[in-house]
Structure formats: C-alpha cells, structure tokens
Amino acid sequence: MATEFKLPDVGEGIDAAELIEWRVALGDEVVEGQPLVDVQTDKAIVEIPCPVAGTVLSLAGEEGDRIAVGTVLAVFGQAGEEPSAPATPTAADAPETAAAATASRTDAPAGREQEPPAAPSPEATTSRPLASPAVRRLARERGTDLREIVGSGPGGRILREDVDVPAAPTGDRPPFAAGATPPSRGVAPREDEVVPMRGTRRLIARNMADAWRTIPHIIDFREVDLSKLIAARRALREHGAELSTFALLAKIAATAAIRHPQVNASLDAEREEITVYGAVHLAVAIAAPSGLVTPVIRDADRKSAVEIGAEIAALSEAAGSRSLTVEQLRGGTLTVNNYGALGSTFSTPIIPPGQVVNLGFGKVEERPKAEDGEVVVRPLQWLTCSGDHRALDGEHLGAYVNEVVAMIEQPSLLLADLT
Amino acid sequence: MVVGEVPEPVDLLVVGAGPGGYVAAARAAELGREVVVVDREGIEGGLGGACLRVGCIPSKALIELAHAYETTRDAGRAGLRVSGAEVDLGAFQDWRGEIVTKLEGGVGGLLRRHRVRYLVGEVSFSRPDRAVVAFVDGNSSFLEFKQAIVATGSRPLELSALPVDGERVLTATGALALTAVPPAMAIVGGGYIGLEIGTAFAKLGAKVTIVEALDQVLPTFAPSLVRPVLRSLENLGVDLRLGTLATGLDGDALVVTGADGEERIEAEKIVIAVGRTPNTDGLGLQTTGARLDDKGLVEVDERRLATPDIAAIGDVTAGPALAHKASAEAIVAAEALCGLPSAFEPLAIPAVVFTDPEIASVGMTLEEAKKAGLDAVQAKGTLASNGRAATLDADDGFTQVVVDRAADRVVGVHMVGPHASELIAAGALATEMIASPADVFGTIHPHPTLSEGLHAAAEQLVERAPVAVGGDS
Numbered sequence: 001m002a003t004e005f006k007l008p009d010v011g012e013g014i015d016a017a018e019l020i021e022w023r024v025a026l027g028d029e030v031v032e033g034q035p036l037v038d039v040q041t042d043k044a045i046v047e048i049p050c051p052v053a054g055t056v057l058s059l060a061g062e063e064g065d066r067i068a069v070g071t072v073l074a075v076f077g078q079a080g081e082e083p084s085a086p087a088t089p090t091a092a093d094a095p096e097t098a099a100a101a102t103a104s105r106t107d108a109p110a111g112r113e114q115e116p117p118a119a120p121s122p123e124a125t126t127s128r129p130l131a132s133p134a135v136r137r138l139a140r141e142r143g144t145d146l147r148e149i150v151g152s153g154p155g156g157r158i159l160r161e162d163v164d165v166p167a168a169p170t171g172d173r174p175p176f177a178a179g180a181t182p183p184s185r186g187v188a189p190r191e192d193e194v195v196p197m198r199g200t201r202r203l204i205a206r207n208m209a210d211a212w213r214t215i216p217h218i219i220d221f222r223e224v225d226l227s228k229l230i231a232a233r234r235a236l237r238e239h240g241a242e243l244s245t246f247a248l249l250a251k252i253a254a255t256a257a258i259r260h261p262q263v264n265a266s267l268d269a270e271r272e273e274i275t276v277y278g279a280v281h282l283a284v285a286i287a288a289p290s291g292l293v294t295p296v297i298r299d300a301d302r303k304s305a306v307e308i309g310a311e312i313a314a315l316s317e318a319a320g321s322r323s324l325t326v327e328q329l330r331g332g333t334l335t336v337n338n339y340g341a342l343g344s345t346f347s348t349p350i351i352p353p354g355q356v357v358n359l360g361f362g363k364v365e366e367r368p369k370a371e372d373g374e375v376v377v378r379p380l381q382w383l384t385c386s387g388d389h390r391a392l393d394g395e396h397l398g399a400y401v402n403e404v405v406a407m408i409e410q411p412s413l414l415l416a417d418l419t
Numbered sequence: 420m421v422v423g424e425v426p427e428p429v430d431l432l433v434v435g436a437g438p439g440g441y442v443a444a445a446r447a448a449e450l451g452r453e454v455v456v457v458d459r460e461g462i463e464g465g466l467g468g469a470c471l472r473v474g475c476i477p478s479k480a481l482i483e484l485a486h487a488y489e490t491t492r493d494a495g496r497a498g499l500r501v502s503g504a505e506v507d508l509g510a511f512q513d514w515r516g517e518i519v520t521k522l523e524g525g526v527g528g529l530l531r532r533h534r535v536r537y538l539v540g541e542v543s544f545s546r547p548d549r550a551v552v553a554f555v556d557g558n559s560s561f562l563e564f565k566q567a568i569v570a571t572g573s574r575p576l577e578l579s580a581l582p583v584d585g586e587r588v589l590t591a592t593g594a595l596a597l598t599a600v601p602p603a604m605a606i607v608g609g610g611y612i613g614l615e616i617g618t619a620f621a622k623l624g625a626k627v628t629i630v631e632a633l634d635q636v637l638p639t640f641a642p643s644l645v646r647p648v649l650r651s652l653e654n655l656g657v658d659l660r661l662g663t664l665a666t667g668l669d670g671d672a673l674v675v676t677g678a679d680g681e682e683r684i685e686a687e688k689i690v691i692a693v694g695r696t697p698n699t700d701g702l703g704l705q706t707t708g709a710r711l712d713d714k715g716l717v718e719v720d721e722r723r724l725a726t727p728d729i730a731a732i733g734d735v736t737a738g739p740a741l742a743h744k745a746s747a748e749a750i751v752a753a754e755a756l757c758g759l760p761s762a763f764e765p766l767a768i769p770a771v772v773f774t775d776p777e778i779a780s781v782g783m784t785l786e787e788a789k790k791a792g793l794d795a796v797q798a799k800g801t802l803a804s805n806g807r808a809a810t811l812d813a814d815d816g817f818t819q820v821v822v823d824r825a826a827d828r829v830v831g832v833h834m835v836g837p838h839a840s841e842l843i844a845a846g847a848l849a850t851e852m853i854a855s856p857a858d859v860f861g862t863i864h865p866h867p868t869l870s871e872g873l874h875a876a877a878e879q880l881v882e883r884a885p886v887a888v889g890g891d892s
Binding site: 133136137140155157 | 765853
C-alpha cells in the first residue's frame, strides 16, 4: 500500500519551503530516516528524512519550486513496487526544427514561381508557442525558451509581461556596438552562464533589498588598537584557554550591549514599537557555501569567551556542511561580522531586518599610530558599526561603540562583569 | 586593379542589391558595420534587383494600365462613356521608366545615408573569406571580407525547346518591356507570373493563350480561390490549355501537345514563364564551406547562416521566391552576423497574385490545418453581400478564415477579390498575433469597405453561448 508523505511544518510559522535538492530518485528503495530532500525555509536549509521504508513512487515538484506545507511531497510504496507515472508529467512537445520555418519548394514541371506556398508550413503554426512576433523576439533577446513559459493571456497566449521579467545580466550577448569589429575568430570566449537565484541566494536578495530599502543606516567608524587584547589572548592561551581574537571581540560586543541595551533591540514600523531585549542573542555572520548565513549564539552575554569561541567554531562547521537548523538561525538580537577574516580592512555592514545594529570587524594590521607624540607601530583594526537611525541616534550608537572600543583597548574592563 | 593585387579588406560584403541585399546592407550599417554591396547590374538601373527593375513593380504598372483601359470599356453601365481610348505602350514604357528610376533613387539614397559602398561587378567566392569581383571593363579585384551575405536572387528558367531570343520568344521581363500590344500572345506557364501577364495583355487587347503542363493553374492555391480567376479569364477570352506541353516553334506558331494531340497556336509573341532558378551557379560558394542542394539553393539555418560568417537570403534559399520574404530574412541575417539574437521564424508569409480578381493567402488552408491535426473550421465572408464590392461591380469573390478551435486562433486567411493584395496584411497580422476570431470580430472594420469580408467571416467563428429564444416551455 502506498504511503503519501506531506511536507511537514519544518519550523514555527513557516507555511512553505523551497525544494533545494532531491536526495532520492524515482524508483529508489529507501530506508526510514534516509535523507529524502533538502528544503529551504525562510530561515534555513532543512533536511527532511524518508518517513518510511519502501520504493519511491512519486516526487512532487522540481528543484527550485516552492511547496506549501501540507502538500504531498512524495509517495512511498512497498519495497519492489514499480512507479507508475511521474508526479509531474511533462508536455510532449513536438520537436521544432529550423526547417519547419521554411516550406520546401515544390518542383512542379511548370516551375517554382507557380508555387509560392502561403504558409511556412503547417508544423510551424501548430507546434510553436502562442506568441506574437514581438514577444518571440523579446524571448530570443532574453535567451528565454518560450516552450517553457506558461502564458498568462487568453487561452495561454504568451504576453510580453510573461517574458519581460528582469533579465539575468549575463544571459545576453552584448549588442554589436557601432564601430566595433566582429568577434575575432580563433579565440573562444568563455561561455556566459545564467545561474538561477535559488534558496539562500534568493533569501539573501530579498532580505538585503528589504533592509536597504527600509532601514536608514547610520555608520560609526573607529580605529582601535588591539595590542592589549592580543596580549590578553596570549596570556589566556598560556593558561590553557585557546580562543580566537574574534571570540573575544564577540564577547565584548555582547557585554557592551548589556550596558547599552538600546542596540540590542528590534523595531516594528507598523506598530511603531521598539522592543529592547533583556538577553543578547548574538548573530554571527558566516560565509557558507550556499551564501551568507547568520546563526545565533544564545545568551551570549552570559557565556564566557571560551564558550562563545566554541560555539562559533561549531556553527561555522554546521554552516559549511549545510546542517544548520532553523532553531540555530532564529532569534538573533544583534549581529557581528568578522569580514576582516576575508581580508577586508573596512566595510559597511547592512543591518538585518528585525535588528537595529550590525557591528563589523576589519582586518587586524600593524600600522603606524601616534602615541604620546611618537609614531609607533601597533596592531590596529577598523570597527564599523551600522545602526538603524529610526531606533537610534548617533549619540546612542556612539555610546555603545565607545564601550566596545574601551573594552578592546583595555580588556581588563571585562573583569567588571564577572559575577 | 588587377588580379594578384593585395586583397582589399571588407568588413561586410553583400552580394546583390535587390530587396534582400539592400535591406541587409542598411540594417548591418545601422548596427555599425562597414558594408560593401556588389551587384552585377550597372549603377544605371542596377539598384533594387529584379523585383524593382524588371519584375513586381513594372508588372504592377502594366496591370494598372490594363485595368484602367478595361474600365473605359466596361464602365458604361455605371455611366462612364469613353470614346477613342487607346493604349500607347511606348508612352507606358516611359512612365514605367520614371517609376523605376524614382524607386531606384530611393534605394540609392538609403544606401548613401547608411554609407554603404556600391560596386558594379560579378562576384565569385574563392575562399571562406575571399571573393573576386570581375568588373565590366575586364579588370578585377580581390576582396577579403570578414563576413558576407549572399542575396543574388533568381532568374527565369528557360526551356531548351523554346530558347529566349528577345524578339519572338521572351521572358516575363521581355513581355513587360514591349512597346506595342501584340495581336496574339502565347504564354507558357500557368503560374502567377503567366496569369498576371496573360490577364494584363488580354485586357490590353491581345488574343492570349496560356499553356500549362499541369491540369490546373496556380496549384498551390485552393481550387475555390482560383475559380473566380478562371471565370474572369474566360470572360476576357483567354484560351487556357491545361495538360498541354509546349514543344517548339513552327513558323508563326507555337507547337503544343495536349490530350488532342499536336496543335499550332498562332502568336506573334511567346512568353516563357515556367519558373525561376536561383543565381548560385558560378558564385563559387562551394569554396566557402556553404552547401547547395540539388536545386542550387543554399542551405541555411534559422539565422540564415550558411557558414558561421556567410549568410544567404531570398530566392537563393528554400521557401517561396518572394521579395518580402527576402527582406524579412535580410534583417535576420544582418543581425545574426552582428551577434544579435535573431531568427527567421514567421508563422505566415503572405502570397499574392495580381490577377483579376486578385488572390491573396496567408497561413494554413482548412485542408492543411486538418492534416496537421488541428481541430480546424473555416467560414467565409462573400463579396456578394458586401456593399463596397457592389459599387466596384465585383461580386465574385470571398474572404475565408481558418481557425484552430482548440487554441481559438486564426491560422489562415485566404481571399479572392479586388484589392485582396492590400487586404491580406490584416490576415497576416491576425495570424502572427495569434488573434482569436473574437479578436477579429471585436475589431471595428470600416464600412463600406472590402475589409468587412474578414469581419463577417470571423463573426461566424466566434463561439457564443446560445441565446434562448421564445416562450417558457
């Protein structure tokens, strides 16, 4: 007997998910718990296991499709059962040939000119998509195959707006510019590639565009001297506490946020409310293979730098293997970004929707610094702290950044928070 | 310049200055190319190709003259009394010359505006990137081109039994250049050119005989479209000999062999109109990697490319040998060679015949649509019920619309009647725009015009919910 398996509720408040990758194929014999499919929710990529053992009889949807919670995702049959038909039948399109566009000339004894065929050929009219010449031309310019488009016009006619969606900039060959020479022969240019925006990329695009459109950013730039922080890290290591500079910076960011709670907040524009959080759940930006993710260290303010360092390492590893859970990605109240690890001296972080501050750390470099009238070389770093000006003024943001800078330049201040 | 000289570099070479070549040259120039056009006809009367100079345009001028002359004789019922109307073909040739000169000037201006260079000579390709141009004065020159477009057109087919001498045996071109109406004319070939010339000369007063080897004329058009034309030819006194072969000349007569055996047809002028053959012989295209089929047509892809850098368009490629097809292909070829995404993919190429009445057709006939597996139906709007047709004293004709019911779209429009050649563009537009019969019927057509035929045909094909009529049974 066949078992239908519906897309379960993969996380609180999530009503749909995007299919990222099928991990089984039609007809596969599977065991219970074997990975079935990876889906992307608004928060994370979730691996959904096979609920039963048996044969995969059908799979619903293709990679990139959005599936509503409760939709039948797969059907499993008894071991050995044959799949009957694919869940999503594809239309059998008659092949379109170049020859179909032109009628063959008949060769009657009276001669060719007596045979001006009225139509290119019957196949040309019957097998081709329902689209006007201008739409066909637009599709060609966009590199769109009209056979893959479902028209929104009467009777499925393909309209300009069905094709005229923002083009992938790499899809077209550049037009032949005036005065230019034709492409040279012999040197094969690298092929253009169109990459569909799926999963994490699509999510990042949506969130960042939202943030950029709605959040007025103010940005506070500081140059800090890490001499003492690096010395403290060395001293800790000598006492057996192995931790990264970034772990210490994250600890400082969380501790300073307790003293300046206005940065550990969220803003609801519709209700015109700012929620100031009691606990610091520190979101850490991590470059994962699928794109930027920001898993959360819960209660970072109440954790030691060593604990925070261990969590960062664990979350990075999970991000690398795409095994972050929805739970690990949810609930951040303040974001830190260690783009200095990627080589950047100076960047301007974008505040994720739902928070009001993103604190970025640049690359630590030995640079000259004026100290007591002398030029000295010190390990320096640019801090860049973005704040949501709707929730914070420069004064509020600056107070927080002052605290962060003070703790970095004088780590013994952290002792005050020991309880 | 002499052979052996350093080849001259050319960005884009266009061979032929007809409706394919000059359109391609202008489009490529618009896209930034430096274009050289070479045509074998002299600069005097060399531009515009056969269509403009010796084909479509001159024949339409003659047909117009014939129509006007016929009106002076036949419009008595409508109250027009003309006496002493005469045809002066010598004066006609002057007028025709003015028309052609004016149009050639237009083409010349187009090429000048686009800074296209024009050379007069015979081109033959010698390599994938090189061609020799032989000039009239005996000199020649090498051109080394980056890309080329072949648009050399076609010429009339000749019959070995009836070699064209330009005096008694003429091509259609020769017939259009006559300075006097011959008492009798025999035309070999019942295709559209033979019928157009035959109709015109019959109206001008010649005793016309049309000899056709097949048992029908205009075989690519549906018999129902051809029937009004056959009735008209009979009224004009044209002697139509179907299933008859022209075998040679005998003194003042054309010798033919038909079902009744051999026969002599007295005729001062004999016009050979048995078809056209592509001008690809002697072009040396095989040296470029381009491939010709057994009829001499260049094999091209949907972008009209025969090789990555050589395109071919118009009568030298497969499909109907029509000027508007060549011009449409010209745009595609020019854009394709400039790296733009372009393809020749019309749903419909209109075909028109300037007989009396005119025939015009676009898209599929009912039979073709059914054969292609469509759920096809058709409807007719007849001239008999058209007010404007009545005022033209022309009620023999109709407009027929073929519809695919499954897709609710017009797939073909076919017409026979006055000005069908002008009216068919609406059918081509409906077909290309995937119009439904309701789209056509919902478009207001002006009254009183012949265009109402299309409207009336579409109305019959609009699917409407039945209206309940009568009592409450």
